Amino acid sequence: MTELSYTERIHAGFPPEGPDTADPKVLAWLIRRHGLEMTHLSRGSHIGSVFSLAEIMAVLYTRVLNVRPYEPRWPERDRLILSKGHAGAAAYAALAERGFFPVEELKNHYANGSRLSGHVSHKRIPGVEVSTGSLGHGLSVGTGMALGAKMDGLSWRVYTILGDGECDEGAVWEAALQARQYGLDNLTAVVDWNHMQSLDFCENTLALEPFADKWRAFGWNVIEVDGHDTEALTAAFEKAKNHKGSPSVILAHTVKGKGVSFMENNILWHYRTPQGEEYEAALRELEAQRP
């Protein structure tokens, strides 16, 4: 009996033709399943952030982004910047499952000589616009892209995903001022608002509340949504797209580590890698949720 490939193991349990990755619930589940496997194989960090982001990423790649997997540099594509680059596994999983590159390659995350670095990289990876990893960069670059599109009268849109902890960075608020100043309604920021950062809860580190009011005060159109509800997220993105005159921010209420009971809201799982019994237990919980 031959050993199953990485892809076969992850896709086991789906119909023979493979999972329906156009369904956001299926894609979100796959992002979590890959996130668990990738951080397990690589002994990598940030599984909590990947789980937090699963539905946001899944809705973007199924219902929002106008992109072509087989023509990743298509000039009219929408641009997505994952500013919280440490959740790179979520982006790689979504891109691979949507056909930008082979799913099998995900097993090489973090590996020597691999193109899949821990923090998301644009080098040699189709579908990634911008390399990130140092927080507080993505919204500025996204602002530049959106401004460029506006100056050229082009209709493609720019999406930037930030963490709430990332909003400690001053450059985020510089960009927030600029995007509003230039009236960039073709720019949507999404904040993965899981209330946790590297060492502690945001509230105990640098309190962001009143967070929504901060964005409103900066002149942004604020949309609050349950960040794990794919239908609500879809509607929020639609609202952002239809809003004119100022940039929109979707404040997505999420739970860090969402999907595995002992990881949820547990700061350990920002850095901890799932191994041994913890890996097995997480796998059992995910399998029980398979759509």
Added chain:
Amino acid sequence: MRDAFTRALMREAATNPRLTLITGDLGFGVLKPFWETYPKQFINAGIAEQSMTGMAAGLAMTGRTVLTYSIGNFPTMRCLEQIRNDCAYHGASVKIVCVGGGFVYGSLGMSHHATEDMAVMRALPGLMVFAPGDPAEVEAILPVMLRIPGTCYLRLGRGGEPTLHKEPIGHWTLPEALTLREGTDVAILSAGGILTQTMEAAEILAEKGISAKIISFPCVKPIDEEKIKELVTRFRHIVTVEEHTIVGGFGSAVCEAAAELGTGCRIHRIGMEDVYSAIVGTQQYLREHYEMDAKSIAERTEKWLNQP
């Protein structure tokens, strides 16, 4: 140099609508002709250099050549990581322009002394560093720099420097060093506006019977290695001068290139000696204080030449 920059840039903007200039809320007396003539190619990003630079990378990704403009250390060190990660790593066509390299804003204090910028910018892979010596060099190199696909750093002086090139430079080729005066006893090399001082030092040395060859390096990275090879073969002493720390800047670049050639030529570096300037004074006052004015350059050169 500032005005030569704006003039040359406006010539480029006239034929290149994809050229975009972003300022960090500075340049009132300098950029006004540009923003009045090309308002659609001009953005004031406010006092927000980090996001200005990230935004420049994003704009460049929409097929533009983007210049970021500010003074002193603001367009470089304040946003160093944006230059490294967002611009240079992505090969974004962003040209970072600093007005006030060295002690131009001498009386304003240490915050405004740009004395490590070339070293810091030179360390970033793929980033080219330009430091023209006079307005003629600015006009010669700018069209070349703007056509380089990646990220570049342009270090300018102030306004009102004299044009030192007697002949038109004409077509300049990257990374050509330019000889302003022939000489046989010593070669004095410089990068940036300190060229006025090396030219004057050559006059002082000539009165003492010392013949100094004066060469300006408007491009510090990549450096004109051919020229350095020729100089270290011909001269026993080379003096480098920069209004900048001698750690990692122009003098270091010359030494790095020369060391690999293994000739017996001695290289003496003039610049800031690993200190921050806490002295208040005009540009010229500070050059004198740190012994990089014409008289000091001449005296130090003479002393070195007389060493066994």
